[in-house]
Amino acid sequence: MMDNKTFIIAGIIVALLIGGIAVFMASGDPDGLESTALVVQGQKDLTGATPEDAEIHEDLTGKFSYSSPMPDYSLGESFGSLGGLIAIIVGTFLAVIVVLGLAYGIKLAGKPTK
Amino acid sequence: MHIPDAFIPIWQGAIYWIIALVFIALALRWAKNEMNEEKLPLVAVLAAGIFALQSFNLPVSMGTSGHLVGGALAAIILGSPFAAIFILTLVLIVQAILFGDGGITVLGTNIINMGVIGGFVGFYSFKGLMGVTKSMPVSVFLAAWLACLIPALACAVEMFLAGTFPLTEGLVAMGIYHAIIGVIEGIVTVAAIYLITTARPDLVDIGVKTPSGA
Numbered sequence: 339m340m341d342n343k344t345f346i347i348a349g350i351i352v353a354l355l356i357g358g359i360a361v362f363m364a365s366g367d368p369d370g371l372e373s374t375a376l377v378v379q380g381q382k383d384l385t386g387a388t389p390e391d392a393e394i395h396e397d398l399t400g401k402f403s404y405s406s407p408m409p410d411y412s413l414g415e416s417f418g419s420l421g422g423l424i425a426i427i428v429g430t431f432l433a434v435i436v437v438l439g440l441a442y443g444i445k446l447a448g449k450p451t452k
Numbered sequence: 453m454h455i456p457d458a459f460i461p462i463w464q465g466a467i468y469w470i471i472a473l474v475f476i477a478l479a480l481r482w483a484k485n486e487m488n489e490e491k492l493p494l495v496a497v498l499a500a501g502i503f504a505l506q507s508f509n510l511p512v513s514m515g516t517s518g519h520l521v522g523g524a525l526a527a528i529i530l531g532s533p534f535a536a537i538f539i540l541t542l543v544l545i546v547q548a549i550l551f552g553d554g555g556i557t558v559l560g561t562n563i564i565n566m567g568v569i570g571g572f573v574g575f576y577s578f579k580g581l582m583g584v585t586k587s588m589p590v591s592v593f594l595a596a597w598l599a600c601l602i603p604a605l606a607c608a609v610e611m612f613l614a615g616t617f618p619l620t621e622g623l624v625a626m627g628i629y630h631a632i633i634g635v636i637e638g639i640v641t642v643a644a645i646y647l648i649t650t651a652r653p654d655l656v657d658i659g660v661k662t663p664s665g666a
Contacts, residue, residue, distance in 0.1 A: 340651050342493045348651070349497025353504040360508035365517035369509060370604060370629035371453045371611075373516040377625045378617045384625055388515030396458035402465075403457060406552030411507055426507055429546060430500050436542045437499035441492055444484045 350434065357426035361411075361419055368392075453521075453607050453630070454547065455562055457555030460614040468610070469560030475537050475568045482534035491530065494648070494655045495539065498526050501644065503543050506553075510636055518633030523570025524599035525641045528578045528592060529648060529656055536571025537563070561610055565603040574599035589642050596641035597634035604630035 340348065367388055368376060376382035381392040411429070413421030460468075487495065502522035509517040522543075527536035541563050547553040554562045578595035585591055608622035649656045 339654070345652055345655075346493045346496055349493075350500045353497070353500035356501070357504035357507050360504070364507070364509040365511040367509070367511060367515055367517040369453065370512075370516060370518050370626060370633060371455065371607060373514070373629055374608070374611075374617060374622055374625040375459075378621050382515060384628065385514045396456070398458050400462065401457055402462055402555070402557040404552070404556050406548070406550055408550055409552040411551050411553070425551065426504070429507070429550060430503050432546050432550065433499040433503035433543050434496050436546060437539060438492065438496050440542065441483060441487060441495060444480060444487075445489075448484050 350430065353430050354427065357430055358423060361422035361426060368394075453562075453565060453604055453626075454544075454554030455558045455565075455607065455610070457557050459555075459611060459616045460558045460561060462557050464610075464614055465555075465557035465561060468558070468564055472541075472560035472563040472568070475534075476541055476563070479534040479537035479541065479567075482532055483538050486532060487535075487538075490655065494530065494652070495535070497648075498522070498529070499539050499543060502526065502539060503546065505640065506543065506547070510633070512629060512632040512636070514629070516629050518629060518636070520633075520637045520640055521566050521570050521600055521603065522641075523566055523603070524574025524578065524592070524596040524637070525644055527571040527575035527599075528595065528641075529645055533568075533571035533575040536574065537567040540567035540570065561607075565607050565610075569603045569606050570599045573602045588645075592642045592645055593638035597631075597638040600634035600637040601627065601630050604633075 372394060373382065373388065375394045376388060376392050377384055379395055382388050408425045411422055411425045413424060505520040505522055507519065509519050512518050523536040523540055526539045527533045544554060544559060544562050544566065548556055548559050574595050577598045578591050581591035581594055604626045605623060608617060608626040611617035611622050612619040
């Protein structure tokens with residue numbers, strides 16, 4: 339049976355492999371929600387291919403807008419796949435750190451009562 | 453099915469946020485009471501794995517792609533729907549803030565769909581199916597499929613309430629696309645649970661330890 343350290347390292351390696359493959363292999367087609375938006379806006383048939391020039395109309399009036407530092411899991415065109423890999427690696431480790439950080443934080447906050 | 457800010461009016465997003473916060477508070481209570489130190493490695497690996505799986509858009513034909521959600525996986529393997537809410541909430545926050553995947557005002561909505569609905573549907577349909585079929589792979593597969601499909605239908609209803617999609621068209625399209633994505637979700641969830649139970653059987657709390665499967 340794997341010890342904790344091996345299990346965490348193996349798990350993170352598997353996650354990084356999946357994310358790394360995703361950078362090169364992920365489909366560029368719109369996801370289910372975006373596809374549905376294109377269908378209801380009459381730019382795409384329900385079962386047909388998505389036209390190259392299809393674009394979702396977004397009504398931003400009175401809505402919040404936010405620019406993230408790494409939109410669409412990339413660092414922009416100039417960095418290409420490398421930027422995608424960096425984004426995935428940063429995101430994977432950040433997910434682990436945030437989850438473990440909060441978990442430990444909760445445990446520490448709960449300790450004094452003992 | 454990460455909803456962007458443009459798809460839901462801010463006041464509706466605020467209502468979903470309030471509902472989400474109730475469940476987040478319950479998930480934090482779960483973390484405080486149920487998440488012992490033995491479970492931490494699994495929670496960490498699930499966070500990494502779910503983040504990675506969600507970044508992988510798989511082609512599902514019909515000009516559409518989809519990625520896995522992972523709510524059923526987290527809920528089943530950690531033995532609580534609140535485990536899914538805990539992990540998914542944090543993954544969704546990272547995705548929204550760092551990568552712009554899913555909006556900020558609608559983050560509560562995304563947490564409700566993928567974390568709360570995905571977690572509860574995944575966990576309780578697994579328990580119910582396990583009692584009927586007595587088969588782990590069959591129950592996991594169907595539970596994960598439902599935990600992908602039902603949040604998508606909820607999302608279609610929210611889009612209707614927001615005035616973004618008409619009801620029927622939204623339900624049909626979201627339903628068809630995610631019924632297909634759900635098949636992949638089901639297969640990967642079965643594989644992930646098989647791998648984790650093989651590597652560390654002691655960490656897994658499938659929640660069906662009694663002979664009745666309850």
